[in-house]
Amino acid sequence: MPALDRHDDVFVLDLGNGENRFHPDWIASVHAALDKVEQAGSPCALVTVATGKIWSNGLDLEWLGAHPDKFQEYAASVHELFARVLALPVITVAALQGHTFAAGAMLSLAHDFRVMRADRGYWCLPEADIEIPFTRGMSALIQSRLSPQAAHRAMTTAHRYGGSDAAAAGIVDQAVEEEAVRPTAIALAETLAGKAGPTLGTIKARMYARALDTLRDTENPLG
Numbered sequence: 001m002p003a004l005d006r007h008d009d010v011f012v013l014d015l016g017n018g019e020n021r022f023h024p025d026w027i028a029s030v031h032a033a034l035d036k037v038e039q040a041g042s043p044c045a046l047v048t049v050a051t052g053k054i055w056s057n058g059l060d061l062e063w064l065g066a067h068p069d070k071f072q073e074y075a076a077s078v079h080e081l082f083a084r085v086l087a088l089p090v091i092t093v094a095a096l097q098g099h100t101f102a103a104g105a106m107l108s109l110a111h112d113f114r115v116m117r118a119d120r121g122y123w124c125l126p127e128a129d130i131e132i133p134f135t136r137g138m139s140a141l142i143q144s145r146l147s148p149q150a151a152h153r154a155m156t157t158a159h160r161y162g163g164s165d166a167a168a169a170g171i172v173d174q175a176v177e178e179e180a181v182r183p184t185a186i187a188l189a190e191t192l193a194g195k196a197g198p199t200l201g202t203i204k205a206r207m208y209a210r211a212l213d214t215l216r217d218t219e220n221p222l223g
Contacts, residue, residue: 001026004033009043009193010186011036017051021060022103024074027081034084042196045189046088048111049095049182053121056104075221078103079137083215085110086141086208089201091192095185096163097178102126106138109145109171115185118163118175129158135222140214146171 005012013033020026037046050056059078064071085092085107094111100123108114108123116123125142127134134142134155143151150169153159163175176184205212 002029002033004036007186008190009045010189011040011044011046012186013037013046013048015048015050015056019054020050020056020104021062022056022058022078022081023060023063024077026060027077030081031084034088037090038088040196042090043193044196045091045093045193047093047095047182047185047189048107049185050097053098054104055094055096055098055100055121056107057099057101058103058105058107072222075135075137076218079135079215079217079221082106082110082137082141083212086215087201087204087212089198089204090196091189091200093185093189095182096121096123096172097181100124103138106141109141113185113188114166114172115174115176115181115188116163116166116172117178117181118167119178120162122160122162123166123171124158124160125154126158128156137211137215137217137221140211144208144211 096116
């Protein structure tokens with residue numbers, strides 16, 4: 001399960017060392033960690049990390065298969081997680097040490113900045129290959145965070161971006177050596193920890209108002 005630690009002004013949220021799929025209990029654990037971050041005051045920033053070969057593989061398809069009647073409720077909960085991270089009133093940095101797929105890739109986009117390993121690991125939106133269309137909320141999130149060209153290629157081709165390729169496309173902000181991913185992300189977060197607070201939250205809420213409204217449409221999350 002996700003675990004939260006603090007290094008001076010930077011909270012480090014470790015998503016885990018497995019596939020880090022979005023099981024309902026996993027989502028609840030992330031929200032509990034975000035509660036602590038929001039309550040900390042300024043200066044404060046958040047770096048989201050993982051250990052192992054995977055940062056996150058996204059939706060828990062096994063759980064969904066066992067609970068098909070919960071799909072709409074589950075989709076709404078995933079959307080709310082994206083929305084909360086997107087509008088969090090602290091600077092957020094995703095440290096992508098491994099594969100970042102599907103809804104996991106979308107969660108990384110909800111962060112303000114992304115640092116990715118340059119030599120191994122992929123960032124990918126595989127929906128076109130696995131024939132699962134993006135929800136309106138997912139589409140709004142992706143298109144609010146990527147250039148039109150990058151969003152189009154990522155969403156329609158399921159291209160697997162390595163770190164350097166992702167940096168060139170503007171999907172991640174930096175591509176660095178494996179051992180530098182976490183330190184680079186923490187160093188970036190440290191320089192921006194003083195931005196935390198209501199003003200930053202308002203800036204984000206207004207900047208991403210359309211995406212946030214779509215993500216928080218609980219009456220029709222699958223539309």
